[in-house]
Amino acid sequence: MEKYEKNDMSQEMKRKISEHPCYSGEAQHKFGRLHLAVAPKCNIECNYCDRKFDCVNESRPGVTSVVLSPKDALAWTDQVLAQHPFIHVVGIAGPGDPLANEETFETFRLIREKYPDLTLCVSTNGLMLEDRFSDLLKYNVETLTVTMNSMDPDIQMQIVDHIVYNKKHYHGREAAEILIEKQISGIQKAVDAGLAVKINTVLIPGINDNHILDMAQKFHDMGVYIMNIMPLINQAKFKDRRPPTDAERNTLQNACLPYVKQMKHCRQCRSDAYGLLGQDLSLLSKTRGDELRSASKAKRTPQLIDLSGDVKSSGSAELKHENMPAKNALK
Ligand SMILES: C[S@@+](CC[C@H](N)C(=O)[O-])C[C@H]1O[C@@H](n2cnc3c(N)ncnc32)[C@H](O)[C@@H]1O
Ligand code: SF4
Numbered sequence: 605m606e607k608y609e610k611n612d613m614s615q616e617m618k619r620k621i622s623e624h625p626c627y628s629g630e631a632q633h634k635f636g637r638l639h640l641a642v643a644p645k646c647n648i649e650c651n652y653c654d655r656k657f658d659c660v661n662e663s664r665p666g667v668t669s670v671v672l673s674p675k676d677a678l679a680w681t682d683q684v685l686a687q688h689p690f691i692h693v694v695g696i697a698g699p700g701d702p703l704a705n706e707e708t709f710e711t712f713r714l715i716r717e718k719y720p721d722l723t724l725c726v727s728t729n730g731l732m733l734e735d736r737f738s739d740l741l742k743y744n745v746e747t748l749t750v751t752m753n754s755m756d757p758d759i760q761m762q763i764v765d766h767i768v769y770n771k772k773h774y775h776g777r778e779a780a781e782i783l784i785e786k787q788i789s790g791i792q793k794a795v796d797a798g799l800a801v802k803i804n805t806v807l808i809p810g811i812n813d814n815h816i817l818d819m820a821q822k823f824h825d826m827g828v829y830i831m832n833i834m835p836l837i838n839q840a841k842f843k844d845r846r847p848p849t850d851a852e853r854n855t856l857q858n859a860c861l862p863y864v865k866q867m868k869h870c871r872q873c874r875s876d877a878y879g880l881l882g883q884d885l886s887l888l889s890k891t892r893g894d895e896l897r898s899a900s901k902a903k904r905t906p907q908l909i910d911l912s913g914d915v916k917s918s919g920s921a922e923l924k925h926e927n928m929p930a931k932n933a934l935k
């Protein structure tokens with residue numbers, strides 16, 4: 605592991621990484637993470653993304669039982685940390701894109717004020733990373749994941765349907781070019797500022813599989829800390845595509861390993877997951893939720909991009925199941 609670490613990484617950052625379950629294979633068994641689902645809107649549309657459905661047993665990215673307000677997210681954090689002191693990382697990973705939602709920054713502000721020693725973590729598609737980077741620094745967000753599936757616009761345009769940037773929508777190659785440019789400049793900015801950057805790359809056979817090794821080499825040059833090659837979950841516009849086999853993913857991870865450290869233990873978690881990676885407590889708690897929902901008036905409101913250029917709601921189905929935060933979360 606040391607061979608990947610930049611010499612200038614501080615002792616404090618090394619300690620934080622050693623307690624982050626996604627950055628360290630050893631940490632996953634001892635330390636947990638709490639995801640706060642405060643960010644429903646997204647500013648791009650990936651062809652594999654489906655944030656519309658939720659099921660009590662469903663565990664995949666983009667799924668949450670309720671969208672929390674920043675205030676409720678703080679109350680929920682208070683309760684989870686009190687009950688589970690092995691959680692040292694609080695992150696925002698959707699269900700949409702954290703940097704497309706002001707609630708993300710307000711949540712970080714509230715949490716940082718109360719918990720100066722927690723590691724704050726965020727996961728983004730990177731479109732707004734450069735533009736909102738100073739806001740992340742303000743709250744001392746130290747670990748950052750950027751999903752980057754291609755550096756080649758001809759490949760990227762097969763994965764992303766469209767983007768919305770500065771209230772304008774872009775399609776096709778132009779959208780892909782803007783997104784790639786913003787991702788690269790944002791990642792470099794974050795690495796240069798000393799953040800531990802992780803890259804998520806969704807492996808989509810027949811689209812980006814032959815390109816991922818090239819990306820790993822570039823990530824090495826850029827100073828990325830770790831790469832997480834995730835298997836495609838075939839859904840949404842990619843429902844008929846074939847996910848990779850474990851062997852295909854393994855082979856690719858091993859090929860990339862000389863260039864950038866590989867995360868091999870990703871669980872493709874929900875946006876409201878908490879606990880150890882291998883034991884998501886949000887899935888184990890089946891008798892909770894009504895109190896939180898009535899107290900917070902929280903509804904499930906996944907939001908998609910409207911082609912007029914606004915980021916808007918696509919529905920407001922109230923959640924029916926009970927799979928959500930604990931009793932007395934909001935006293
Ligand atoms: C739901 S996203 C939220 C954060 C942010 N919007 C992003 O895309 O990075 C969290 C992660 O789940 C991944 N993801 C979403 N849908 C997926 C799918 N169908 N198959 C594999 N990974 C998926 C995304 O690519 C991203 O890395
Ligand atoms: S950026 Fe994240 S939330 Fe947005 S469409 Fe892609 S996977 Fe879904």
Ligand code: SF4
Nearest residue numbers: 626870871872873881
């Ligand atoms: S989805 Fe993967 S990287 Fe993200 S919190 Fe879960 S295990 Fe960690």
